[in-house]
Amino acid sequence: MTTAKPRRSDATKEAILVAARERFAEDGYERATIRAIAADAGIDPSMVMRYFGNKEKLFAAAAEFDLRLPDVAGMAREEVGRRLAGHVVDRWDGDETLMALLRAAVTNAAAVERMRKIFATQLGPVVAAIAPDRVGTRAGLIATQVLGIAFTRYVLRLPPVVAMERDELVEWIGPTLQRYLTGTPD
Amino acid sequence: MTTAKPRRSDATKEAILVAARERFAEDGYERATIRAIAADAGIDPSMVMRYFGNKEKLFAAAAEFDLRLPDVAGMAREEVGRRLAGHVVDRWDGDETLMALLRAAVTNAAAVERMRKIFATQLGPVVAAIAPDRVGTRAGLIATQVLGIAFTRYVLRLPPVVAMERDELVEWIGPTLQRYLTGTPD
DNA sequence: TGGCGATGTCAACACTTGTTGGCCTACACT
DNA sequence: AGTGTAGGCCAACAAGTGTTGACATCGCCA
Numbered sequence: 151m152t153t154a155k156p157r158r159s160d161a162t163k164e165a166i167l168v169a170a171r172e173r174f175a176e177d178g179y180e181r182a183t184i185r186a187i188a189a190d191a192g193i194d195p196s197m198v199m200r201y202f203g204n205k206e207k208l209f210a211a212a213a214e215f216d217l218r219l220p221d222v223a224g225m226a227r228e229e230v231g232r233r234l235a236g237h238v239v240d241r242w243d244g245d246e247t248l249m250a251l252l253r254a255a256v257t258n259a260a261a262v263e264r265m266r267k268i269f270a271t272q273l274g275p276v277v278a279a280i281a282p283d284r285v286g287t288r289a290g291l292i293a294t295q296v297l298g299i300a301f302t303r304y305v306l307r308l309p310p311v312v313a314m315e316r317d318e319l320v321e322w323i324g325p326t327l328q329r330y331l332t333g334t335p336d
Numbered sequence: 337m338t339t340a341k342p343r344r345s346d347a348t349k350e351a352i353l354v355a356a357r358e359r360f361a362e363d364g365y366e367r368a369t370i371r372a373i374a375a376d377a378g379i380d381p382s383m384v385m386r387y388f389g390n391k392e393k394l395f396a397a398a399a400e401f402d403l404r405l406p407d408v409a410g411m412a413r414e415e416v417g418r419r420l421a422g423h424v425v426d427r428w429d430g431d432e433t434l435m436a437l438l439r440a441a442v443t444n445a446a447a448v449e450r451m452r453k454i455f456a457t458q459l460g461p462v463v464a465a466i467a468p469d470r471v472g473t474r475a476g477l478i479a480t481q482v483l484g485i486a487f488t489r490y491v492l493r494l495p496p497v498v499a500m501e502r503d504e505l506v507e508w509i510g511p512t513l514q515r516y517l518t519g520t521p522d
Numbered sequence: 523t524g525g526c527g528a529t530g531t532c533a534a535c536a537c538t539t540g541t542t543g544g545c546c547t548a549c550a551c552t
Numbered sequence: 553a554g555t556g557t558a559g560g561c562c563a564a565c566a567a568g569t570g571t572t573g574a575c576a577t578c579g580c581c582a
Contacts (some may be wrong), residue, residue, distance in 0.1 A: 298484020310476030
């Protein structure tokens with residue numbers, strides 16, 4: 151029994167979080183107003199304050215995120231790049247949380263910190279399992295390419311990047327990640 | 337004689353633009369207030385309105401930007417990737433305009449449009465001069481890697497990406513751009 | 523010197539924001 | 553049935569925003 155007593159407010163709380171993720175993802179931190187979020191959730195703005203304290207804490211609760219990177223232990227070493235690329239592209243769709251985090255990170259210090267931590271604690275170990283040396287650098291480089299995709303495809307919506315099919319994108323990006331994982335600069 | 341009569345207000349106008357670029361680059365579009373920009377420029381907020389009309393137009397004036405990509409005509413084909421990487425990394429420092437554009441693009445539609453146009457009209461031709469096929473796709477992919485660097489290095493400030501020396505970064509990124517320029521996905 | 527446009531300041535406007543406290547209502551438990 | 557408490561709404565606050573118009577002052581030209 152993980153859930154003890156399902157209170158009536160839990161549903162409202164969840165509705166607020168859903169609306170918050172949507173607004174933060176769409177508008178960024180400052181333009182997403184508590185009033186708009188409350189309206190989307192069909193309740194009064196003061197309820198948001200009661201349940202989450204203030205806007206910062208609401209964001210912190212809404213932007214809880216897990217990359218859910220696959221276990222690379224059993225993979226062929228030369229395949230990891232492509233597998234990682236596929237996973238990341240898939241993960242981006244169907245979850246607005248990362249978009250909220252990405253948009254908010256541009257102006258909100260807490261979002262920056264959280265994003266740093268996500269990449270350090272979740273991507274770092276994966277890299278370490280594959281490459282023994284220069285783990286930080288490799289993880290950082292992978293982050294540049296992965297976040298570059300997210301930024302151009304979902305925020306900037308550059309037409310050619312949007313137009314690419316999932317598989318086509320993976321074919322191009324996979325080798326890049328592979329080189330950042332196992333290659334050398336020269 | 338391109339300049340006719342240097343009015344006294346030109347200096348003020350320029351001071352406003354400098355302050356505006358700084359604030360937009362640092363804080364993003366919404367958090368950069370006209371009052372703060374005016375204070376930085378040492379004048380009254382109403383002057384900003386008089387000279388630029390409104391905030392949108394001020395941003396448009398402040399975010400005039402040119403990538404100043406080098407002429408690739410004379411370069412060895414297999415060198416273009418690295419040269420491009422070096423140029424882009426250098427260009428990022430010492431000019432706050434692109435950072436302003438990048439930060440603002442997250443919440444401001446006009447900034448998005450301008451960024452799209454910059455990459456289409458300035459990066460597109462360079463790619464076309466090197467690769468005859470899939471010009472749009474190649475330009476888009478280059479944009480993902482280039483903007484990913486900008487985002488992680490200057491906005492997110494991921495420690496390992498910040499720590500990398502210019503040359504080290506170029507060594508890693510160069511081959512990626514080269515493959516996006518002249519390679520094939522498989 | 524007188525005047526007039528350019529340059530600049532001041533104070534206020536209408537509006538939106540996050541946030542707060544008081545009040546109402548319905549349900550669960552005794 | 554009565555009552556306490558959780559869930560919810562309403563109205564308002566203080567602060568900050570872009571923006572505007574009236575007023576002061578500087579500097580040039582007739």
